[in-house]
Amino acid sequence: MAAALWALLAASFLAALLLQRARARRPGGGGDSGFFQELIRYGKTKSGGERRPASLRLLHVPKRWFIHFYAVSVLWNGFLLIWLLQAQSLPGSLSSWLQHLHHALGRASQNEDMGSEHFSALLVLLLLWLHSFRRLAECLWTSVFSDGVIHTVQYCFGLGYYVALGLTVLCQVPANFRNGEELSVQICWYHIMGIVMYIWASLHQHRCLVILANLRKSKSGKVINLSHSVPYGDWFERVSCPHYFAEVLIYVSMAITLGLHNVTWWFVVLYVLSNQALAAVLCHEFYQNKFSSYPKHRKAFIPFVY
Numbered sequence: 001m002a003a004a005l006w007a008l009l010a011a012s013f014l015a016a017l018l019l020q021r022a023r024a025r026r027p028g029g030g031g032d033s034g035f036f037q038e039l040i041r042y043g044k045t046k047s048g049g050e051r052r053p054a055s056l057r058l059l060h061v062p063k064r065w066f067i068h069f070y071a072v073s074v075l076w077n078g079f080l081l082i083w084l085l086q087a088q089s090l091p092g093s094l095s096s097w098l099q100h101l102h103h104a105l106g107r108a109s110q111n112e113d114m115g116s117e118h119f120s121a122l123l124v125l126l127l128l129w130l131h132s133f134r135r136l137a138e139c140l141w142t143s144v145f146s147d148g149v150i151h152t153v154q155y156c157f158g159l160g161y162y163v164a165l166g167l168t169v170l171c172q173v174p175a176n177f178r179n180g181e182e183l184s185v186q187i188c189w190y191h192i193m194g195i196v197m198y199i200w201a202s203l204h205q206h207r208c209l210v211i212l213a214n215l216r217k218s219k220s221g222k223v224i225n226l227s228h229s230v231p232y233g234d235w236f237e238r239v240s241c242p243h244y245f246a247e248v249l250i251y252v253s254m255a256i257t258l259g260l261h262n263v264t265w266w267f268v269v270l271y272v273l274s275n276q277a278l279a280a281v282l283c284h285e286f287y288q289n290k291f292s293s294y295p296k297h298r299k300a301f302i303p304f305v306y
């Protein structure tokens with residue numbers, strides 16, 4: 001069921017991406033009015049704030065509220081992590097509603113080595129929690145937000161997203177794994193490879209977010225403007241949205257940590273890929289339209305490719 005849900009979401013965003021590309025190619029197309037555009041654009045790619053009718057403005061919330069997504073994720077996925085760890089060491093001691101949910105959602109595994117599947121899922125939940133924690137800290141102390149907005153539909157979707165993501169990881173713990181059963185802490189090559197890739201992609205994502213924040217600060221670190229300018233340095237030399245590319249790499253690193261064979265998680269990766277590709281294409285168009293001297297060799301999202 002989780003796989004079908006993520007596949008549906010990925011297909012919707014892929015369709016939106018193709019539709020947007022087709023519109024942008026039409027003469028006079030690519031404008032940002034209409035409900036479809038309201039739903040796919042946010043922040044700097046959604047223009048005309050003051051010109052928007054008051055009724056429509058009511059449907060928007062500040063983009064800085066991204067912070068709520070990560071706060072929800074840190075709390076919810078932290079709770080799931082503690083629950084999974086305690087369910088293993090203190091059987092029967094924890095929330096029975098979550099136990100029922102896990103039995104309903106978790107898949108039955110025929111694999112002899114269920115303990116190791118349990119361990120991989122725990123690792124991924126930990127990586128997801130660390131990712132949300134870092135993003136929360138960046139929203140609080142690194143990024144400088146302007147008065148950009150997001151639609152309330154996007155806001156509600158964002159709140160539900162990290163809850164659904166944690167439940168998806170929970171589903172990857174075999175439902176027939178008995179509480180109190182020995183957890184097999186067997187480090188495999190794919191755990192190491194996944195974690196190395198996760199750290200590498202996270203470092204670059206952080207560096208790129210620092211570069212964006214510095215565009216609005218003086219040398220002494222004081223915020224001096226809230227405008228959008230052209231970023232340079234790190235992966236920005238190759239693409240307009242390296243932080244979106246790094247996000248996809250982070251989810252790929254989790255697929256690797258799960259042992260590469262988890263179809264549900266590959267659908268999550270496909271969803272993040274299509275969602276971030278759409279956001280990157282809109283952002284790339286924004287830069288090209290706003291800055292006549294925008295570097296011609298820069299791709300939107302994937303270095304040398306797209």
Ligand SMILES: NC(=O)c1ccc[n+]([C@@H]2O[C@H](COP(=O)([O-])OP(=O)(O)OC[C@H]3O[C@@H](n4cnc5c(N)ncnc54)[C@H](OP(=O)(O)O)[C@@H]3O)[C@@H](O)[C@H]2O)c1
Binds near residue numbers: 043213245
């Ligand atoms: N997993 C998912 O489904 C998902 C979905 C969305 C985002 N994300 C991740 O969340 C992170 C943030 O995403 P985002 O869409 O908010 O990124 P973003 O639009 O690039 O914004 C990041 C920060 O940089 C500022 N900024 C952006 N462009 C700038 C420019 N040209 N000059 C100066 N400041 C600039 C933004 O301010 P303002 O926008 O306030 O002006 C904001 O503070 C990314 O790493 C992304 O991968 C993940």
